[in-house]
Amino acid sequence: MPDLRATRLSKHFSGVRVVNDVNVTIRPGEVVGYLGPNGSGKTTTARMLAGLLEPSSGIVEYGGRDIRDGLVAFRRELGYIPEEPYLYPFLSGTEYLYLIGRLREIPEALLTTKIEGFLNLFGLGPAADQSIASYSKGMRQKIVISAALLHDPSVVLFDEPETGLDVTTTLMLRHLVRTLAGRGKAILYSSHILEVVERVCDKVIVLHKGKVVADDSIARLRTLLSRNSLEGVFSELVIREDPEQLARDLADVSALGT
Amino acid sequence: MEAARLRTPYVQLTKLFLRQFLENDLISPEADRSQLLAMVGAMVVSLTLFVCAFMSFTYVGALLTPGQTAVLSLDDKLFYLALAMIVTALVAATQWDALAIDPRDAAILEPLPVPSGTIRRAKLSAVAILGAAVAVAVNACPSVVFPWLLVFGFRQMSVVALAELMATHLVVAIAAAAFGYLTVVALRETMAAILGPRWFTRVSPWAQGALIVMLGSALLLLPPAADRIAQRGFDGWRALSPPMWFLGAYEMTAGGVIADLPRTPMTVRQANNDQITSRMYRERRGQFPALARRAGLALALTFFLAAAAYMWNARRLPSLAPAPPPAFRRRWRLGGRLANALLVLDPAARAGFYFTLAAMWRSNTHRLTLACAAAAGFAMAVVALSSANVAPLGGPSHRLLITQPLLYGALLVGFRHLIRVPAELRANWGFQLAWRGRDRAFAAGAREAAVVALVLPALVVLFPLFVFVLGPRLALMHAALGLVGALVLLEALMVTYDKVPFTCTYVPSENMKALAPIYALAFLIGASLFARLQLDALQRGSPFRALLTLAAVFVVLRVMAVKRARLPEVEFDEAPASFQRLGLHT
Numbered sequence: 001m002p003d004l005r006a007t008r009l010s011k012h013f014s015g016v017r018v019v020n021d022v023n024v025t026i027r028p029g030e031v032v033g034y035l036g037p038n039g040s041g042k043t044t045t046a047r048m049l050a051g052l053l054e055p056s057s058g059i060v061e062y063g064g065r066d067i068r069d070g071l072v073a074f075r076r077e078l079g080y081i082p083e084e085p086y087l088y089p090f091l092s093g094t095e096y097l098y099l100i101g102r103l104r105e106i107p108e109a110l111l112t113t114k115i116e117g118f119l120n121l122f123g124l125g126p127a128a129d130q131s132i133a134s135y136s137k138g139m140r141q142k143i144v145i146s147a148a149l150l151h152d153p154s155v156v157l158f159d160e161p162e163t164g165l166d167v168t169t170t171l172m173l174r175h176l177v178r179t180l181a182g183r184g185k186a187i188l189y190s191s192h193i194l195e196v197v198e199r200v201c202d203k204v205i206v207l208h209k210g211k212v213v214a215d216d217s218i219a220r221l222r223t224l225l226s227r228n229s230l231e232g233v234f235s236e237l238v239i240r241e242d243p244e245q246l247a248r249d250l251a252d253v254s255a256l257g258t
Numbered sequence: 259m260e261a262a263r264l265r266t267p268y269v270q271l272t273k274l275f276l277r278q279f280l281e282n283d284l285i286s287p288e289a290d291r292s293q294l295l296a297m298v299g300a301m302v303v304s305l306t307l308f309v310c311a312f313m314s315f316t317y318v319g320a321l322l323t324p325g326q327t328a329v330l331s332l333d334d335k336l337f338y339l340a341l342a343m344i345v346t347a348l349v350a351a352t353q354w355d356a357l358a359i360d361p362r363d364a365a366i367l368e369p370l371p372v373p374s375g376t377i378r379r380a381k382l383s384a385v386a387i388l389g390a391a392v393a394v395a396v397n398a399c400p401s402v403v404f405p406w407l408l409v410f411g412f413r414q415m416s417v418v419a420l421a422e423l424m425a426t427h428l429v430v431a432i433a434a435a436a437f438g439y440l441t442v443v444a445l446r447e448t449m450a451a452i453l454g455p456r457w458f459t460r461v462s463p464w465a466q467g468a469l470i471v472m473l474g475s476a477l478l479l480l481p482p483a484a485d486r487i488a489q490r491g492f493d494g495w496r497a498l499s500p501p502m503w504f505l506g507a508y509e510m511t512a513g514g515v516i517a518d519l520p521r522t523p524m525t526v527r528q529a530n531n532d533q534i535t536s537r538m539y540r541e542r543r544g545q546f547p548a549l550a551r552r553a554g555l556a557l558a559l560t561f562f563l564a565a566a567a568y569m570w571n572a573r574r575l576p577s578l579a580p581a582p583p584p585a586f587r588r589r590w591r592l593g594g595r596l597a598n599a600l601l602v603l604d605p606a607a608r609a610g611f612y613f614t615l616a617a618m619w620r621s622n623t624h625r626l627t628l629a630c631a632a633a634a635g636f637a638m639a640v641v642a643l644s645s646a647n648v649a650p651l652g653g654p655s656h657r658l659l660i661t662q663p664l665l666y667g668a669l670l671v672g673f674r675h676l677i678r679v680p681a682e683l684r685a686n687w688g689f690q691l692a693w694r695g696r697d698r699a700f701a702a703g704a705r706e707a708a709v710v711a712l713v714l715p716a717l718v719v720l721f722p723l724f725v726f727v728l729g730p731r732l733a734l735m736h737a738a739l740g741l742v743g744a745l746v747l748l749e750a751l752m753v754t755y756d757k758v759p760f761t762c763t764y765v766p767s768e769n770m771k772a773l774a775p776i777y778a779l780a781f782l783i784g785a786s787l788f789a790r791l792q793l794d795a796l797q798r799g800s801p802f803r804a805l806l807t808l809a810a811v812f813v814v815l816r817v818m819a820v821k822r823a824r825l826p827e828v829e830f831d832e833a834p835a836s837f838q839r840l841g842l843h844t
């Protein structure tokens with residue numbers, strides 16, 4: 001299976017550079033963690049890698065070919081789980097999965113089997129025929145994950161997938177990521193939950209204000225920065241303020257006037 | 259002090275609820291609401307001013323006597339009263355869900371330290387302000403211009419009498435508007451109180467759609483309905499029409515201002531006319547008090563019912579999930595199997611078919627658009643039928659046959675518009691990722707959904723009428739020809755469409771204002787030609803020639819669609835051309 005490679009990827013909105021010269025390579029069987037604080041450009045990068053957003057400069061290649069030269073072909077191999085699970089609220093979970101499966105031209109009988117499998121394994125069976133408008137965020141996220149995996153993609157981009165999920169599903173998701181990697185899928189796992197990234201990913205890319213500030217295996221980063229956890233590495237690279245002092249300041253602001 | 263009052267939770271919430279009336283899928287969240295309001299306000303004022311000036315031309319241009327004016331003006335007064343009633347009712351119907359506290363609002367506002375009574379009062383105030391604003395906007399111009407032009411030629415009219423006429427027009431028209439508005443509120447709230455949240459959630463969208471169809475049709479049928487009413491009289495079934503009740507109130511209050519004007523010297527012919535019309539007015543005058551009483555009673559009852567039902571429903575704020583929403587798939591399983599086996603065999607077409615059906619009926623914006631199209635279709639069909647021969651086995655006529663293409667044509671034109679409106683723009687990423695470039699197959703599925711959900715029901719609704727007038731054999735032939743005609747029309751409407759229905763950004767046509775009248779004219783000419791074709795087929799007793807003509811047109815359209823140069827790739831997030839020119843897009 002081919003690599004997904006982004007070279008010197010940049011994106012600016014109205015003159016503001018959100019992603020700046022980012023290089024990412026994801027190989028089959030590899031889970032790349034993509035870390036960064038809020039607003040660091042993680043989602044923008046993931047959307048450019050998925051071909052949903054055109055880069056201002058730089059290139060995304062899959063198997064050595066620019067994905068823009070064959071977006072439809074690239075997306076046949078792609079599964080994408082966005083941070084915000086926006087879905088059609090007037091469809092039921094089952095209807096949404098049928099819609100996506102039919103658009104992907106999965107044979108009807110196989111599609112039905114797959115959909116029933118996903119819904120049952122995710123515990124969505126009882127709500128499967130209800131409108132998505134009545135779903136919790138976690139239920140929507142499960143539908144999005146099912147839709148992303150319906151066609152057995154070779155590349156999966158997880159953009160903060162654990163948002164809204166319960167503990168059991170989050171644990172299952174970690175195992176799922178490892179299992180998919182074990183089956184040769186190339187995976188980007190964007191998150192700000194350091195513990196999950198530490199357990200799941202083979203290497204991490206740390207992003208700060210749109211720029212890559214670290215790109216290596218977790219073990220090497222720990223050694224290089226003389227820290228014994230990813231949290232320590234992240235603090236060293238990204239966090240400029242003292243979190244404890246910041247927390248005290250916030251509590252003080254809340255108490256003003258009382 | 260004043261600033262503090264403006265910051266109270268009640269005022270803030272009222273403003274919030276008022277802003278929500280302007281929020282819908284067609285208005286961008288970043289849109290300038292002041293500009294939008296100014297535009298809508300200007301449009302209403304200029305439209306009513308134009309209608310007033312146009313309708314009052316008779317009173318200014320001709321030398322009418324007081325008797326003639328009193329009789330003739332009854333039509334126009336009825337028109338204005340019915341217009342005020344229908345427009346405010348239509349506004350209430352389009353804001354159907356926003357008339358009561360939304361479960362989402364309750365979920366957000368309930369945890370705040372604001373008494374629930376304040377939230378209810380604020381919502382009630384916002385609903386009242388909306389109704390009052392619409393009533394005033396619709397009636398302001400006619401209340402000044404119409405009475406003034408009505409008595410323009412009467413030098414004997416005093417300024418005080420003119421002011422009395424204007425005030426009466428304003429008050430009665432606003433009362434009629436209030437009646438229309440309150441009727442919709444009362445209907446909604448009574449339904450909610452009787453059905454409970456579970457059933458109301460299911461019934462509500464259909465009730466709203468039916469109301470819009472009814473009111474829209476009534477609006478379009480208003481001009482022919484408000485004609486020669488003095489000659490037709492005010493008794494029998496006419497006395498059951500609400501605008502008539504308010505006309506009674508109007509005449510009770512200010513009818514004498516014109517009818518009893520002192521007569522100035524006039525010619526013999528004028529004197530004769532005045533005598534005849536004055537007698538006619540005097541004969542009708544006796545019926546006005548009963549009609550006026552009915553108006554007062556109806557307004558009071560509607561107000562009482564709306565208030566009682568509103569208060570009953572507002573005992574507690576609605577919860578976010580009042581009932582498990584309907585299980586869609588179970589209901590349609592058998593129909594789905596049939597469609598999969600017979601209609602939509604290709605996966606992309608299947609996706610288009612089911613997605614179109616869901617978007618058309620379950621998305622609020624799309625359902626409302628369809629309801630408006632259905633209203634226009636019904637109104638045109640009724641106008642055509644009103645002058646057709648509908649006697650049992652009366653045989654085919656052009657005016658009878660045209661009802662069919664007018665009804666399904668309006669629905670299909672509405673459909674063509676609504677496929678351009680995204681069902682949920684933020685959710686189209688799913689389409690973008692799963693898209694395999696099968697836009698033609700997807701659009702074919704959407705077309706089949708339009709035939710199943712719009713054309714067939716329209717043909718079925720009209721079928722009994724045609725069986726009654728034409729007999730079963732000709733009615734069947736007529737329905738079959740109608741179906742083929744609908745397929746041709748759909749093909750024609752979709753020739754230039756190369757996007758993915760319900761998913762791409764809405765890019766308004768930049769020259770629609772100029773082209774709309776031409777399109778409307780082309781539609782009417784097309785419907786008329788098609789009715790002629792059908793008439794010829796039915797009179798011959800053989801549909802062969804008509805089918806051949808339709809098949810030829812269909813083939814030409816299909817070839818045009820296939821040969822047409824298309825974009826290499828669908829652009830889901832296309833910006834309007836002006837944005838692209840200025841480089842404002844991404």
